[in-house]
Amino acid sequence: MDFKVLDSDARTYRIDEAVAVLRAARKETEVRRRWLPWLCAYSGMRIEEAGQLTAEDFFQVGERWFLRVSTSGRRSLKTASSQRRIPIHPSLEAEGLLDFVRKVGKGRLFKSNRIQPLMSEWVRDTVGIKRPELSPNHGWRHFFEDLCALANMSDAARDFMTGRASGKSRDQYGRSELMLPGLAKAMDKIPDIIGLLMAEAEGGDQV
Template identity: 80%
Template sequence: MNGTRCGSLRSPPTFVATRKAAAEPADARFSFQGIVDAEKARRALGRDAKPFPESSVRKYSKRGQEFAAWRLSRGMPKTAASDARTVTREEAEQWRASLLDQGTLANRTVNDKLASISTIIEWGRGMHRGDFHPGGNPMDGLRKLDFRVLDSDARTYGIEEAITVLEAARREAEVRRRWLPWVCAYTGMRIEEAGQLKAEDFFQAGGRWFLTVSTSGRRSLKTASSQRRIPIHPSLEAEGFLKFVQAVGKGRLFLSNRIQPHMSEWVRETAGVKRKELSPNHGWRHFFEDLCALANMPDAARDYMTGRATGKSRDLYGRSEVMLPGLTKAMDMVADILQLGGAK
């Protein structure tokens, strides 16, 4: 009898498998991955739709998988662990605590993981209405962790670091490692943008070569102002980059899988630039902007070429081929990086 009484007084697990929704047969529509897939499909509707960036699809898919794996590790049945209908505020707080306990993740990263789950739930509420968290998003009001923001100069390449990476790239045969550091250093492109380049994106005007950053071919950009045309810097041409482009002839220049982590790992492990604060990929954008500032390049030209353009700068640069010589003149103000650092 005592054993029976004790058994009846045991607290149920903190996960929500006992909820009615979790006990129902699995329905892929309500899984984290199912919602991400549906959101991707929704954004592709219509002739002139703006597709969901593949990098974002991978991010939200990964976050859903991570949360489901954590729920599974706590004893939740597999089908219920991936069911987004059963998420509770308490679970979110417990997951956050477990991430912090690992001691390896920055607060900003932990915030992003929880925000991703909240976003997936919000998409699900828009798709399924009353069948999906009718009382509201359970993660609403969950306060974010505070974190220290590094100054941009801490994330940026120093001249010696930049030279180290560019010289390491010269020794590489694999095309991403050979060319992406050079392209980003001399254009300020985001690594995702550079990784999507095709041979058809390059053109000549007035005797000079340019590249086009665009959404053609269902590629994705961060913002509308990210569409732009960038002159090829003389040092990038002298390095042989255009010969590489011409040898490709047609189609994508680089393999698209895992570009960000691949290049970050290469910078740290092979090129040997291990400074913790440095952003191995995004640091090139700040570095190029520093080169522009050093050259006293007009702000409007710099903002246009890096995709930070405002309406005013778009009026001044790049709206037609008539304006391309102005961009070329601005790009030619940027110093040769190796010479700037005294390297050969």
């Protein structure tokens, strides 16, 4: 089968698969497996972008936390529009992401070697999601965009958060710090459906 011609809904995570991966990640002690699925699910970052994050990329404006996707420190990004700032979704705060970042304190959050194959192998072999058309890494990007659509997020906010270029002036959305509160409000429209489903699943496990 030529997976290149598959629709994005075939390559993205189904809701039960997303819940399974994030539940498995919650039990991990290896930091890449612990945090990369959660970061990608609630930010739309490419796995390589998330894997290059440093503690210094996280910053606060008022009471709200953001992360910076940039090329500083000799990091590479797919396109110029990939440089952006993303509000931290409340689900990531509740999960303890910022505590992890504070604990690292300085420098890279993750070992950068073999991130793509490492995460793909973990999803396939450890979590046990064998569906061949699923893209274990890039599937989170489609999943986040589906969450944005569910929340009726504006195209401008979604495109900025995911680093997609439309070729229009709105590509500059969020470049000014004045726009960060607006981005945070857009992010907050995304419901914590994963958290609710995980709670339901864990409750069922206890019966």
